Amino acid sequence: DAKTTQPPSMDCAEGRAANLPCNHSTISGNEYVYWYRQIHSQGPQYIIHGLKNNETNEMASLIITEDRKSSTLILPHATLRDTAVYYCIVLGYRGSARQLTFGSGTQLTVLP
Amino acid sequence: NAGVMQNPRHLVRRRGQEARLRCSPMKGHSHVYWYRQLPEEGLKFMVYLQKENIIDESGMPKERFSAEFPKEGPSILRIQQVVRGDSAAYFCASSPGQGFSYEQYFGPGTRLTVT
Numbered sequence: 526d527a528k529t530t531q532p533p534s535m536d537c538a539e540g541r542a543a544n545l546p547c548n549h550s551t552i553s554g555n556e557y558v559y560w561y562r563q564i565h566s567q568g569p570q571y572i573i574h575g576l577k578n579n580e581t582n583e584m585a586s587l588i589i590t591e592d593r594k595s596s597t598l599i600l601p602h603a604t605l606r607d608t609a610v611y612y613c614i615v616l617g618y619r620g621s622a623r624q625l626t627f628g629s630g631t632q633l634t635v636l637p
Numbered sequence: 638n639a640g641v642m643q644n645p646r647h648l649v650r651r652r653g654q655e656a657r658l659r660c661s662p663m664k665g666h667s668h669v670y671w672y673r674q675l676p677e678e679g680l681k682f683m684v685y686l687q688k689e690n691i692i693d694e695s696g697m698p699k700e701r702f703s704a705e706f707p708k709e710g711p712s713i714l715r716i717q718q719v720v721r722g723d724s725a726a727y728f729c730a731s732s733p734g735q736g737f738s739y740e741q742y743f744g745p746g747t748r749l750t751v752t
Binding site for chain 1: 641670672679680681682685693696726728730740741742743744745746
């Protein structure tokens with residue numbers, strides 16, 4: 526699975542959009558980009574995933590560049606409850622479900 | 638639809654005792670994963686199970702740790718003769734058994750403290 530690189534920390538003002546970048550320059554064609562977050566010691570929470578098209582759900586939007594070497598998770602109106610560590614994970618299909626490999630992630634702090 | 642349930646939420650054991658951690662997956666999910674998070678560290682995969690089968694235990698310590706997911710009942714992570722270094726948060730996750738889907742849904746975790 527391709528390695529990912531994320532900034533260690535970011536701040537965002539409450540009510541503004543939070544844009545979290547992720548580099549995955551060695552991603553291959555059949556690998557998906559997944560985003561999870563962990564709010565202070567709670568269990569990680571699935572946010573969104575995508576292959577090459579932009580994706581949107583009730584929590585966030587995922588923008589994947591055309592060459593797929595990087596992506597951005599967008600929280601459109603960040604709230605204090607969005608303060609968490611955000612993990613970008615690249616995972617390829619090998620015929621069955623597989624474990625997640627968590628890196629260091631990005632600590633997002635939403636400021637009042 | 639109830640989420641992934643783990644119990645107990647907090648467990649205190651003395652060195653040398655056994656710890657049993659339980660995980661009930663989401664309804665309809667037949668894949669279970671266990672992860673460990675040591676203090677101030679990231680989550681590390683331990684084991685992946687389906688009903689009555691261990692699929693991947695590459696992250697499990699070779700000794701004292703075992704896991705099962707019986708046909709009936711919750712998945713169990715068992716740690717024998719606990720040591721202080723086992724103190725950590727243990728998270729269970731589940732996913733559906735069909736199709737290509739890596740979305741895993743995590744429980745609240747069990748905080749194990751070894752005194």
